[in-house]
Amino acid sequence: MSFTELTASGIRDGVASGAFSAAEVAEAHLARIRDVDGRVKAFLHVDEAGARNAAAAVDAKRRAGEPLGPLAGVPLAVKDNMCQRGIPTTAGSRILKGFVPPYDATAVLRALAAGAVPLGHTNLDEFAMGSSTENSAWGPSRNPWDLERTPGGSSGGSAAAVAAGMAAVAFGSDTGGSIRQPAALTGLAGMKPTWGRVSRYGLIAFASSLDQIGPLARTVRDAALLLQAIAGHDSLDSTSAPREVPDFTADLEKGVKGLRLGVPHEYFGKGTDPGVEFAVREALKVLAAAGAQLVEISLPHTEFGIPAYYVVAPCEASSNLARFDGVRYGPRAKNFEGLLDLYRKSRTEGFGEEVRRRIMLGTFALSSGYYDAYYKKALQVRRLIKQDFDDAWKKVDAIVGPTSPIPAFKIGEKAADPLAMYQCDVLTVTAPLAGIPGLSVPCGFTPGGLPVGLQILGRDFDEATLLRAGRAYERECEWWKRRPAP
Amino acid sequence: MSPAGWEIVIGLEVHVQLKTRTKLFCGCPNKYGADPNSLVCPICLGMPGVLPVLNRQAFALAVRAGLALGCEVAAVTKFDRKNYFYPDLPKGYQISQFDRPLNGKGSIEVEAPQGKKRIGITRVHLEEDAGKLIHPETEGADYSFVDFNRSGVPLVEIVSEPDMRSPEEAYAYLTTVKSLLQYVDVSDCDMEKGSLRCDANVSIRRPLAPEFGTKTEIKNLNSFKAVAKALAYEAARHAEILEKGGRVEQVTLTWDAVAEKTNVLRSKEEAHDYRYFPEPDLVPVTADPAFVARIREALPEAPAARRERYAKELGLTAYDAGVLTADKEVAELFDRLRAEGLAPKVAANWVMKHVMAVMNERHLPATEFLGKARRIAEAAKKVEAKEITGQTGAEVFAWILTTPETASVEEHVRKQGLAQVSDAGALEEIVRGVIAKNPKIVADFQGGKAAAMQALVGQVMRETKGKANATVAREVLERQLAAP
Numbered sequence: 001m002s003f004t005e006l007t008a009s010g011i012r013d014g015v016a017s018g019a020f021s022a023a024e025v026a027e028a029h030l031a032r033i034r035d036v037d038g039r040v041k042a043f044l045h046v047d048e049a050g051a052r053n054a055a056a057a058v059d060a061k062r063r064a065g066e067p068l069g070p071l072a073g074v075p076l077a078v079k080d081n082m083c084q085r086g087i088p089t090t091a092g093s094r095i096l097k098g099f100v101p102p103y104d105a106t107a108v109l110r111a112l113a114a115g116a117v118p119l120g121h122t123n124l125d126e127f128a129m130g131s132s133t134e135n136s137a138w139g140p141s142r143n144p145w146d147l148e149r150t151p152g153g154s155s156g157g158s159a160a161a162v163a164a165g166m167a168a169v170a171f172g173s174d175t176g177g178s179i180r181q182p183a184a185l186t187g188l189a190g191m192k193p194t195w196g197r198v199s200r201y202g203l204i205a206f207a208s209s210l211d212q213i214g215p216l217a218r219t220v221r222d223a224a225l226l227l228q229a230i231a232g233h234d235s236l237d238s239t240s241a242p243r244e245v246p247d248f249t250a251d252l253e254k255g256v257k258g259l260r261l262g263v264p265h266e267y268f269g270k271g272t273d274p275g276v277e278f279a280v281r282e283a284l285k286v287l288a289a290a291g292a293q294l295v296e297i298s299l300p301h302t303e304f305g306i307p308a309y310y311v312v313a314p315c316e317a318s319s320n321l322a323r324f325d326g327v328r329y330g331p332r333a334k335n336f337e338g339l340l341d342l343y344r345k346s347r348t349e350g351f352g353e354e355v356r357r358r359i360m361l362g363t364f365a366l367s368s369g370y371y372d373a374y375y376k377k378a379l380q381v382r383r384l385i386k387q388d389f390d391d392a393w394k395k396v397d398a399i400v401g402p403t404s405p406i407p408a409f410k411i412g413e414k415a416a417d418p419l420a421m422y423q424c425d426v427l428t429v430t431a432p433l434a435g436i437p438g439l440s441v442p443c444g445f446t447p448g449g450l451p452v453g454l455q456i457l458g459r460d461f462d463e464a465t466l467l468r469a470g471r472a473y474e475r476e477c478e479w480w481k482r483r484p485a486p
Numbered sequence: 487m488s489p490a491g492w493e494i495v496i497g498l499e500v501h502v503q504l505k506t507r508t509k510l511f512c513g514c515p516n517k518y519g520a521d522p523n524s525l526v527c528p529i530c531l532g533m534p535g536v537l538p539v540l541n542r543q544a545f546a547l548a549v550r551a552g553l554a555l556g557c558e559v560a561a562v563t564k565f566d567r568k569n570y571f572y573p574d575l576p577k578g579y580q581i582s583q584f585d586r587p588l589n590g591k592g593s594i595e596v597e598a599p600q601g602k603k604r605i606g607i608t609r610v611h612l613e614e615d616a617g618k619l620i621h622p623e624t625e626g627a628d629y630s631f632v633d634f635n636r637s638g639v640p641l642v643e644i645v646s647e648p649d650m651r652s653p654e655e656a657y658a659y660l661t662t663v664k665s666l667l668q669y670v671d672v673s674d675c676d677m678e679k680g681s682l683r684c685d686a687n688v689s690i691r692r693p694l695a696p697e698f699g700t701k702t703e704i705k706n707l708n709s710f711k712a713v714a715k716a717l718a719y720e721a722a723r724h725a726e727i728l729e730k731g732g733r734v735e736q737v738t739l740t741w742d743a744v745a746e747k748t749n750v751l752r753s754k755e756e757a758h759d760y761r762y763f764p765e766p767d768l769v770p771v772t773a774d775p776a777f778v779a780r781i782r783e784a785l786p787e788a789p790a791a792r793r794e795r796y797a798k799e800l801g802l803t804a805y806d807a808g809v810l811t812a813d814k815e816v817a818e819l820f821d822r823l824r825a826e827g828l829a830p831k832v833a834a835n836w837v838m839k840h841v842m843a844v845m846n847e848r849h850l851p852a853t854e855f856l857g858k859a860r861r862i863a864e865a866a867k868k869v870e871a872k873e874i875t876g877q878t879g880a881e882v883f884a885w886i887l888t889t890p891e892t893a894s895v896e897e898h899v900r901k902q903g904l905a906q907v908s909d910a911g912a913l914e915e916i917v918r919g920v921i922a923k924n925p926k927i928v929a930d931f932q933g934g935k936a937a938a939m940q941a942l943v944g945q946v947m948r949e950t951k952g953k954a955n956a957t958v959a960r961e962v963l964e965r966q967l968a969a970p
Contacts, residue, residue, distance in 0.1 A: 200767075
């Protein structure tokens with residue numbers, strides 16, 4: 001078996017036992033990147049020296065008999081909206097071209113402290129705004145299962161990197177589904193933790209009240225491993241929850257016997273691809289056979305998720321992206337007359353079309369006279385969506401359904417129609433609006449051979465139950481063992 | 487004064503920098519006068535991905551400021567973003583407070599020209615300061631510099647009710663706010679260093695008119711005197727427009743302190759839409775009642791109460807009590823001089839005549855004198871005991887300021903031979919010389935000009951380097967001049 005086929009926990013154990021070195025693992029992954037990334041285009045920046053140094057440090061520790069971290073030797077890809085000291089970080093935007101942060105995102109820092117080997121930064125939709133990576137200023141990434149198709153987004157580069165065996169695990173960020181949807185479209189386990197579970201310090205903000213960093217991995221255990229390393233309060237993020245982090249792997253193998261799983265009827269039907277629906281329904285049967293109790297439920301405000309999300313997220317984005325004005329970093333417009341013209345031209349040239357659209361949407365919705373009709377109304381809808389989930393928790397322990405209503409689509413297929421693109425997020429936007437955690441696990445393939453994701457949503461800070469349910473399913477159907485050949 | 491036939495309505499917005507150790511949302515030092523951009527970090531530079539973390543000390547000082555201004559402290563407060571583009575604002579928004587300010591309604595009593603008056607406070611909220619633009623003096627320069635040292639420094643914004651009815655009242659309000667905040671030690675309130683800044687809203691109306699007139703806002707006011715002047719100017723401008731049958735435009739203006747006039751900065755149409763919304767990077771803060779109570783208990787005596795006490799218990803005039811209590815450190819020095827054994831009136835005279843003269847002349851804070859209270863009191867006692875003259879006392883005071891606390895006043899007076907000369911015999915020879923050298927003044931005196939005697943006493947003082955007892959010198963002069 002090649003090193004690039006190992007799971008993260010397999011790598012960690014092998015490195016710790018001395019069966020192989022972190023350096024060998026790192027070299028294998030760097031070689032894999034050289035082999036396939038010309039076609040997949042997952043990475044924006046590969047840091048070979050950084051990876052070799054980190055691997056060498058792990059190996060030196062092992063030789064010295066020092067204790068190794070829980071991610072020792074695990075090759076990690078970082079989404080390019082997470083700041084990493086000394087590594088060009090652009091958030092997929094021309095406006096951050098040449099920006100090299102002098103600080104680390106807390107999640108990156110914690111992963112490195114746990115012994116992860118950072119390979120570089122991966123592609124994304126500009127400022128994480130999109131569902132396909134087609135909005136990246138640096139061109140789209142490709143789905144390793146079908147290079148004509150997108151890997152989903154916005155964390156598409158990270159998903160493609162792990163799916164293609166270029167990284168063992170990767171960081172994504174999820175604002176409206178940006179971890180779970182690409183995980184579904186590339187056959188990975190991907191988790192959006194509860195808002196506040198993982199520090200956002202160093203994550204280039206898209207919509208602060210929704211953004212959350214999380215893991216993309218081939219197995220549920222690997223996702224739990226990476227989440228474990230980064231979760232918990234951070235003094236640099238006052239919105240990170242000051243609460244204890246449980247051991248996510250403790251109950252991983254406990255199974256789903258007796259677990260009540262809600263099946264919302266709103267998550268199926270109109271707009272859902274038959275291949276996706278079939279695979280998900282089959283997965284539900286597997287869970288039921290494993291002892292879970294399926295409960296039909298309703299989340300009546302699901303359909304208002306998209307409109308509410310596309311007000312709240314652009315409002316926050318319009319403010320978060322105000323700092324990119326061509327004055328302190330990124331390219332500055334050349335011919336301008338006066339300050340306003342400098343701002344206008346730098347921002348027009350620096351931002352892509354979708355980002356400009358959302359900045360204008362948000363600016364409009366927050367304007368005096370429109371605030372109540374849009375922003376305030378959206379917050380009310382947000383509360384109703386949260387209420388839907390709170391009502392559901394009275395009957396069930398977790399909610400199951402498709403992650404994305406459709407499998408990976410062709411590059412260019414939806415690029416011209418923003419509303420069709422927004423509709424891809426219909427089943428994923430409600431979790432961030434409510435703040436709850438969500439996991440996507442691979443649950444088979446469409447007849448056309450494209451991966452399908454099963455989404456599992458849970459109570460605030462109850463990631464452990466989601467991981468346990470995900471693992472219970474994964475144990476029954478080892479879809480993750482099937483690998484693409486890009 | 488209001489323009490004849492009109493009533494001025496004034497509301498003030500005062501920004502005050504809090505005296506914290508570090509900035510509002512990061513660990514950078516909050517310090518004035520450092521090299522440009524030497525007190526910055528990714529957070530106060532608003533770099534991508536960084537997050538604010540609230541400074542507890544700033545929060546406590548803002549509560550203290552609110553309590554000093556008689557405000558109700560909110561049980562729960564939150565932060566909001568105020569969005570606008572400017573090069574001194576690195577995030578493109580200012581973290582401020584919109585609908586849930588830390589401190590709600592309050593009021594303060596001010597000594598207005600017409601007597602005591604209570605001015606309402608609408609709110610006192612916490613926010614971050616912006617950086618500072620530095621425009622090069624080079625002719626034709628097409629660039630500016632930004633210094634971010636000030637970016638993120640904690641401010642409280644104190645919004646008054648439109649309760650003031652004259653520029654003089656506005657002046658009195660500002661003086662009171664400044665002294666209250668200095669008293670509770672939340673800010674230096676030094677306008678020259680920008681730690682206190684003021685914007686004024688003004689409108690006029692016919693007396694007893696039920697509605698306010700259209701207001702204008704004046705910015706760039708860099709002294710309390712400028713505030714009063716700008717308000718008077720602006721009220722007169724409104725009156726002139728209205729008396730000609732015109733309409734006052736709702737505009738924002740800047741005050742040109744050199745030309746002493748206002749200039750339009752932006753019209754109502756150009757006014758910013760700040761697009762406030764809740765700051766998602768910070769959680770709402772609960773001000774625990776016990777925490778607020780602790781701050782309240784630790785508040786020092788308010789200047790008004792201290793003024794009252796000085797007048798009633800120490801028998802000072804209202805004026806002296808007012809002067810001594812306007813600055814907390816001055817009052818502190820006064821108290822120390824009394825503790826050293828000076829009578830209230832003597833201590834008041836020394837503070838007002840000697841100390842405050844030097845403070846004003848050299849722009850020194852009263853704290854510079856606190857450590858010298860013992861020796862100042864010693865000098866004052868020598869004057870009271872007539873061991874040295876008042877003039878020598880002033881010289882000894884000047885000497886005290888330039889010498890360390892270990893230098894003895896007693897020894898200085900002895901070594902320099904400064905003791906007062908009250909012995910008539912010792913003055914006879916000097917007086918004889920003065921009479922001989924000043925025949926013209928002597929002639930004036932003898933011609934009936936009584937004031938000439940004062941000049942002759944002055945001459946004796948000069949000859950004795952101020953050591954002569956003036957009463958004795960006068961007696962000797964009168965005696966010698968009366969002699970045939």
